């Protein structure tokens with residue numbers, strides 16, 4: 428039995444049945460999934476969750492499907508790493524990394540949203556799935572779609588890193604490389620979605636897709652032993668992940684899984700693509716679109732669809748927005764790798780570097796519990812580190828050559 432009541436416009440609250448639609452016909456506001464929380468509260472308790480398998484479907488009553496999960500049965504339930512070395516280097520006591528560098532199967536948090544989107548696409552009867560992507564979504568739709576038997580059309584900006592393109596092509600989707608930036612790709616895809624009956628995961632089935640992000644928040648609370656953190660630092664592209672992490676915390680509060688909720692939500696962006704953080708720093712909720720220019724390509728959305736809502740949440744929870752330069756992003760990646768042995772992609776460098784700034788400025792306190800969302804794997808964006816890592820020691824294959832080097836290391 429499903430627990431979904433329907434779709435509802437976030438602006439005018441008009442209600443809609445469950446269909447592959449995403450905007451309100453009257454005010455063009457975005458549609459959001461609504462649940463029967465009374466019924467969910469009866470069905471979903473800590474005990475029921477704990478009895479289930481360790482994947483994102485263990486919270487299925489709060490995910491927008493009617494039948495059984497069909498995609499992503501191994502996705503989710505990534506480690507929440509309590510940092511020791513990183514915490515001590517930054518001078519705090521309770522610092523955690525939610526480590527989505529290791530989500531099955533394509534090593535970014537997008538495997539969560541796509542698992543939900545493709546299950547819903549099956550329920551709607553689609554045979555073709557599609558997406559507009561900055562890279563990670565392309566990987567996940569290509570892979571999850573291969574396993575679950577969909578025809579796939581993947582649209583990317585042609586300038587994407589070569590390694591990111593290979594990591595989609597290996598699953599043999601129809602990959603369309605567009606001469607344009609992400610926002611232009613996205614606009615084209617909206618037109619295509621109007622003409623062809625395809626499930627565009629981040630367009631016509633976006634309300635369902637986006638709900639998958641909540642599982643990152645549910646897991647975080649479960650892994651903190653059923654408490655919400657004092658602070659959560661979330662990377663923002665369209666702003667959807669941030670809004671859904673907050674929704675997940677509110678839902679666990681609403682159904683009584685946690686007793687208190689005082690979390691401050693922080694938005695992290697690259698300086699070269701900071702429309703959400705810029706609005707926050709300017710103390711407004713008006714998002715001014717920009718042209719992205721940053722190594723954090725997975726966050727390079729200049730006109731963020733959920734920017735307004737993300738900004739509101741940060742303001743209402745007493746959080747803040749912070750941005751970092753490309754050099755600070757590289758330092759963030761290296762810091763996390765050197766201290767915790769976790770290799771994050773550029774988006775992870777953004778959240779780590781932003782968290783460091785927030786701690787240095789005293790905005791995040793020494794004894795507060797803070798969770799940094801690290802959302803993608805560093806193996807995907809190795810180009811960004813060319814010439815920026817330590818160098819190998821080069822030797823000839825004999826003991827003398829080795830010991831010469833060794834004497835310098837010691």
Ligand SMILES: *Cc1c(COP(=O)(O)O)cnc(C)c1O
Nearest residue numbers: 563664665666667668774802803
């Ligand atoms: C897509 C993505 C995000 C956040 O995306 P939103 O559009 O804000 O939900 C964060 N990190 C990585 C690595 C991503 O690929």
Ligand SMILES: [Zn+2]
Nearest residue numbers: 436439451454
């Ligand atoms: Zn409306």
